[in-house]
Amino acid sequence: MNRMTEFESSREDEAARAGWLYYVGGMTQDQIANELGVSRQRAQRLVSRAVSEGLVRVRIEHKIGACLELEAELVRRFGLQTARVAPSLGEAGDSARATAPLAATLLERILARPDPQVIAFGTGRSLSAMVGEVMQRPATEHKIVSLIGNIAPDGSASFYDVIMRMADKLRLPHYPMLAPVISETAEERALFDHLKPVQAVKKLASAADATFVGIGQMNDDAPIYKDRFISLEELRELQGAGAVGEIVGSFFNDEGQPVETPLTARIGSYRIEGGREAPIIGIAAGTNKLAAIRGALSGKLVNALVTDEPTARALLG
Amino acid sequence: MNRMTEFESSREDEAARAGWLYYVGGMTQDQIANELGVSRQRAQRLVSRAVSEGLVRVRIEHKIGACLELEAELVRRFGLQTARVAPSLGEAGDSARATAPLAATLLERILARPDPQVIAFGTGRSLSAMVGEVMQRPATEHKIVSLIGNIAPDGSASFYDVIMRMADKLRLPHYPMLAPVISETAEERALFDHLKPVQAVKKLASAADATFVGIGQMNDDAPIYKDRFISLEELRELQGAGAVGEIVGSFFNDEGQPVETPLTARIGSYRIEGGREAPIIGIAAGTNKLAAIRGALSGKLVNALVTDEPTARALLG
DNA sequence: TCACTGGTTGGGCATTTGCTCATTCCGTAA
DNA sequence: TTACGGAATGAGCAAATGCCCAACCAGTGA
Known part of the structure; x- marks a missing residue:
């Protein structure tokens, strides 16, 4: 095991060194191969590995004017604390x-705040992608908390295990939600609810x-349905009750008001209440999420939004 | 003027967008050309401009093992607060x-510290290169201070105008040293010394x-000589007196003790005193700087060092 | 007006890069 | 020992990229 670790790390070392020479040193892969005494192909593989393993981080240090304007307008129109608009990546x-x-x-x-912070996370593809982009920071006394379990009714864990990966990456203590996303019955859910660890996490x-x-959409490609957390019938029921979006397992209609069905009593997530001072940052982009985002903004379920250019235009248009 | 600014910014916008599509979106330059409706060549130029204008920032998120070890050893051997060792970029x-x-x-x-900081800078190629790598941060109440003027005896400004570029980039209030690096006479220097702004800057x-x-070396390719701040005779005189290195205009011998010549009474820089609690970070790499770095470390003129792999090895070897 | 300077544009081409494929290598199990 | 699965390797090639050049454009001063 130890050997394994060492081996892995020396391999990563090599990849990192190749990436360094390529991106910082501006050398060609041939030169790198030469420098490290390996074949050109190996150099190319090392560089590409460095990229794919996230050892190389690229960031654009420039606010594109158009996006800045959209951000300001989103803040104004929807009374947000913060808005971030990413340039479009095209169709x-x-x-x-x-x-x-x-x-x-x-x-x-x-x-980066100096005093210990408690940071809570939902799930989803957007959050999952975010994890990969966070740079490792010297860990302080922060805690990270999961707002929702990630065990599907069939016992499988969701692909997008945000909190575990985040905790692993940042080396921070984490508090996962020890409950299935959706219990079999309302009673079972209540049972979980009274467990001490669950209480503690909710308090945090x-x-x-x-x-x-x-922010999940509730049309037919709803992530919560696609990932088999709910059945088609349950989705239809929610749609029928007016649900257009979902945030950590809480459904809402186009005005951001909660939607209740028999299903909702079985959901084991912490329900975030709106109107909080602390930032509640919604991350969502894509035209298929428009209705969901509009609902969340109307109901002030989030007070900060990260989206992309076309979505921002559509929201404001 | 305003028009100029707008023009420039929209051009930068385009470059940033191209860089975004290329590096974040992973698109090919052909696709980018298509997306932005420009020719392939233009897309290529935009991307390359984005890189050269520093709009794209690349960083390696991995401490290469060998460098880590060198850092630890430097800290131990020379009693530093911090050491950073960059992987070699090759011969x-x-x-x-x-x-x-x-x-x-x-x-x-x-x-990133939350409370207002005063940060002082020397000059030189290393510092100048550092400026280009700093990412823009939301400005707080920090102040940046120059430890040395940058006007050569012939009236020309040095190429490496660290503090101006830094202030410009970070939008921080800055306090340049309003004095020539080297005055004509010791009397002139004393005169400058008593100016109120100079006093204020030194106090800061x-x-x-x-x-x-x-950390400047004092052999025949000494930057202070190459940049025409001192004459060959003056350099020889300093060398003769045992000077092996220079930090913001203060010369020292191989034990880090100050070296005085008639010249030194004419230098208009703030002399940093050693043994301070606050970090004094020396940035220097290259085998031709070895003697200078050794001297600075011996005399504890700095309490933190940033260097590169071969230099670190040589220092420890 | 005209020559000229400085900068931008697109075409063409050499270099560099990413990818596929067949081969080899290594550990494992029969 | 041999067969086998999976990973690593290097060759070769197509795509992508960077760079040079000639043409062009706009502004400037004679």
Whole structure:
């Protein structure tokens, strides 16, 4: 095991060194191969590995004017604390990829605070992408808390295990939610609710200094349905009750008002209450999420938004 | 003028957008050209401009093991607060380029402190390169102070105008040293010394929360000579008196003890005193600077060092 | 008006890079 | 020992990139 670790680390070392020579030193892969005494292909593989393992971090140090204006307008129109608008990555672009670096910067700002912070996280693709973009910071006494379990009814863990990866990356103590996203029955949910660890996590979450959540849409490609947390019937029921969006397991209609169905009594997530002082940062982009984002903004379920250019235009247009 | 600014900014916008699409979006330059509706060549130029104008920032998020060990050993051996060792960029590599990102990270840590900081800067190529690597931060109430003027005897300003560029980049109030580096006579120097602004700057400098300085070598390619601040005779005189290095205009021998010649009475820089609590960070790399760095470390003229791998090895070897 | 300077543009081409594929290497199990 | 699966390796090639050049454009001063 120890050997394994050493081996891995020396391999990462090599990749990092290749990445350094390539990106900082501006050398060609041939030169790097020469410098490190390996073949050209190996140099190329090392560089590409350095990129894919996230050892190389690229950031754009310039606020594009158009995006700045959109941000200001979003803040004004929806009474937000903060808005971040990522430049469009084009038609085919992946919006989670676009928002991730901006969201990561917001998170880093929180992490940089000198006094211990409690930071709460939801789940979702956008959050997951954000994790990859966060740069490692010297850990202080912060705590990170999960707002929702990630065990699906079939017992499988969700792909987007935000909190574990985040905790691992930042070496921070973390408090996962020890409950299934959706219990079998309302009774079972109540049972979990009274568990001490769950209580403790909810208490932490309610006092979080910052909260990061994704905003899920409730049309037919709803993530919560696609990831098999709920069935098609349950989705239809929610849609019928007017649900247009979802934030950590709480459904809301186009005015941001809570939507209740028999299902909602079985959901094991912490419900964030609106109107908090501390930032509640929603991360969501894509035209298919428009209705959900509009609802969340109307109901002031979030007080900060990270989105992308086309989505911002659509929200304001 | 205003038009000019707008024009420039929209051009930068375009470059930033191209850089964003290329590096964050992972698109090819052809796709970018298509997306922005410009020719392929223009897209390529925009991307390359984004890089050269520093709009794109690349950083390696991995401490290479070998460098870490060197850092620890430097700290131990020379009783430093901090040491940073950049991986080598190879024989032909530019050492200022290598140290710059690391130095910038140290500076950023200071800048991130919540309470107002006073940060003092020397001059030199290493410091100059560092400026380019600093990412823009939301300005707080920090102040930046120059430890030395940058006017050569012939009236020309030095190339490496660290403090102006830094102030410009970070939008921080700055306090340049309003005096020539080297006055004609000791009397002239005393005159400048008594000027109120000079006094004020020195007072600030003496209370600086952090100080960044380059370490200049005193062999025949001494920067202070190459940049025409002193004549060959003066250089020879200093060498004869045992000077092996220079920090913001103060010369020292191989034990770090001050070296005085008639020249030194004419130098208009603030002399940093050793043994301070606040970090005094020396940035220097390259085998031709070895003697200078050794001297500075012996005399504890700095309490933190940023250097590169071969230099660190040589210092410890 | 005209020549000239400084900068921008797109075409063409050499270099660099990313990727696929067949091969080899290594550890494991039969 | 041999067969086998998975990872690493290097060759070769197509795509992508960077750079040079000739043409062009706008502003400037004679």
